[in-house]
Amino acid sequence: MINESVPERQGAALVFLFIIGNSFVFGLARWAGRDLWLSFLVAIVLALPLILVYGRLDTLMHGQSFSEGLHRLFGKWPSRLVALIYSFYAWRLGCLVTGNITNFVQAVSLPDTPQVVMASAYAILVLWAVKEGIEVLARFSSVMVIFVLLILLTALALATTEVDLQEFFPILYDGFWPVFQGAFQLLDFPFLETVLLVGLANALTTKKNSAYKVLIPGFLLAAFFLMLVASASVAILGEEMYKITFFPVFLAIARIDIALFLTRLEVVVGVTFAIGGFLKISVCLLVASKNLAHALGFPDYRFLVTPLVLSIIPGSQWFAKSVMEMNLGATKIAAFTDVMVQIVLPMIFWGVAEIRMSRVRKNKAGKPSGI
Amino acid sequence: MLIVIVLGYVVVGGVELFLWKERPWQEVLVYLLLLSATATFSVLLTIDAQLPVPEPLGTLWNWLQKLWQ
Numbered sequence: 001m002i003n004e005s006v007p008e009r010q011g012a013a014l015v016f017l018f019i020i021g022n023s024f025v026f027g028l029a030r031w032a033g034r035d036l037w038l039s040f041l042v043a044i045v046l047a048l049p050l051i052l053v054y055g056r057l058d059t060l061m062h063g064q065s066f067s068e069g070l071h072r073l074f075g076k077w078p079s080r081l082v083a084l085i086y087s088f089y090a091w092r093l094g095c096l097v098t099g100n101i102t103n104f105v106q107a108v109s110l111p112d113t114p115q116v117v118m119a120s121a122y123a124i125l126v127l128w129a130v131k132e133g134i135e136v137l138a139r140f141s142s143v144m145v146i147f148v149l150l151i152l153l154t155a156l157a158l159a160t161t162e163v164d165l166q167e168f169f170p171i172l173y174d175g176f177w178p179v180f181q182g183a184f185q186l187l188d189f190p191f192l193e194t195v196l197l198v199g200l201a202n203a204l205t206t207k208k209n210s211a212y213k214v215l216i217p218g219f220l221l222a223a224f225f226l227m228l229v230a231s232a233s234v235a236i237l238g239e240e241m242y243k244i245t246f247f248p249v250f251l252a253i254a255r256i257d258i259a260l261f262l263t264r265l266e267v268v269v270g271v272t273f274a275i276g277g278f279l280k281i282s283v284c285l286l287v288a289s290k291n292l293a294h295a296l297g298f299p300d301y302r303f304l305v306t307p308l309v310l311s312i313i314p315g316s317q318w319f320a321k322s323v324m325e326m327n328l329g330a331t332k333i334a335a336f337t338d339v340m341v342q343i344v345l346p347m348i349f350w351g352v353a354e355i356r357m358s359r360v361r362k363n364k365a366g367k368p369s370g371i
Numbered sequence: 372m373l374i375v376i377v378l379g380y381v382v383v384g385g386v387e388l389f390l391w392k393e394r395p396w397q398e399v400l401v402y403l404l405l406l407s408a409t410a411t412f413s414v415l416l417t418i419d420a421q422l423p424v425p426e427p428l429g430t431l432w433n434w435l436q437k438l439w440q
Contacts, residue, residue: 298398303391306406307405307408311408314409314413
């Protein structure tokens, strides 16, 4: 078993970039229209308890890898089945994110370049990053988060010249239902995709309760920034334009024009998207490899990385065959598989883990610090 | 094109296996199986770009809906 350890600050940066990742260019919570800021607030309130559950799972597994924790929770074969499900989910998510990036690049700047070329370039980078492991990814995040924050803050500050706050009125004109639809979409993508980070529990929890210090600040900061960016886009483009555009944030930033001198700033959105996307694909493939290794009964995951990473090249073309399909997939309200993996299974793990912990405490036979 | 794809996977697999310090047969077997699956997946998508994504849960849902009716 490989011992990996990530400091809390780097872990929070990783969570932040993982959530921002490929999500912010899409019309998040578009169902809510001008009330999308309310959707964000509702989604944050709904997601927070689940993020706390993920943190609690990480804390309960302190000192053990996800696979060891699963093994002690469910036994050998059920834990392997669960690991296989999470491995497939992580691989699928990696394929979708790669598809997002290749579709985005083809739609906005390189229309004649085959998507497979960009997917292959990404795959080579991801292959290297995943083989290096979570520590390198976390250090990369801690450096890149500064650039991403600077880019987003500068873009938001410059965008204030184009903002029209009247676009947010009247509030709740269509009632609460669209707000909830938007909130459920946000829960599905991107907030609760952080469930994958439970798979890196061992590396992200250097101290007993550090999972909360990693997940909560990273999640809240990312949610706050996504809300700001999406709200600014609505205020710049208007509700209708925000709803019908594939990449509204890109379009909104493109409108920034400071004295005919500072223009075409949308390229910075592309840079942020590329950085976040790379990190997200890498984390997905890392979790997929680790879980697949556990499912197949191997202690090391590194020999599985190459086939898995190479498979995201065709996978990215398979799950979303066009920009429209990709956009519909990203902004859907909820999917059965996602609900199972993001909500139902973690709740079951948590319930079982707490019951086992209480039994251990009663018997005083084992250490109460782990499952 | 198909030959190029298959050749690409063969080269990647060959080079990587050559670079391994140890080659336990279980790991080599799993590695080769996964790489073959990936190569097959790539070839299938090259032959048919509109290859449908299997939806076992969707099929189950449709079957339940039929039963309900």
